Amino acid sequence: MKINNIACFAACLLLSACSSVSFTDSIATAAKDPMTWGNLVIGAAIVMSESDQSISNYATQHNHLFGSKKRAAEVSDRARSTSRVSMLISSAMVEPDFSDSLDKTLEKKVISLN
Numbered sequence: 706m707k708i709n710n711i712a713c714f715a716a717c718l719l720l721s722a723c724s725s726v727s728f729t730d731s732i733a734t735a736a737k738d739p740m741t742w743g744n745l746v747i748g749a750a751i752v753m754s755e756s757d758q759s760i761s762n763y764a765t766q767h768n769h770l771f772g773s774k775k776r777a778a779e780v781s782d783r784a785r786s787t788s789r790v791s792m793l794i795s796s797a798m799v800e801p802d803f804s805d806s807l808d809k810t811l812e813k814k815v816i817s818l819n
Contacts, residue, residue, distance in 0.1 A: 735741045751757055764770075771777035 751760065765774075768774065768777070771780055
């Protein structure tokens with residue numbers, strides 16, 4: 706479980722590094738957002754009460770949201786596919802700016818030749 710949390714945090718760091726907003730600005734914005742604190746309180750309450758497993762077991766047994774495990778699996782598969790398609794589309798729409806890094810690379814090559 707801890708490895709998943711670390712991987713999630715690392716992914717967030719990488720994604721924030723790719724955005725136009727600095728990491729410190731992202732932290733400041735998140736710290737001011739009430740949704741951050743609400744989710745933190747709810748998550749802390751679940752962890753402190755050690756009810757995560759019982760919540761998971763209840764949700765698995767009662768199927769309130771999707772009606773059945775089969776339907777939940779279908780919705781999960783559809784959501785995963787939709788997510789993959791949207792990631793591909795959004796990455797194709799972003800025009801990367803390699804000019805700065807290309808200039809530095811060429812400059813290093815020229816300096817090394819001299």
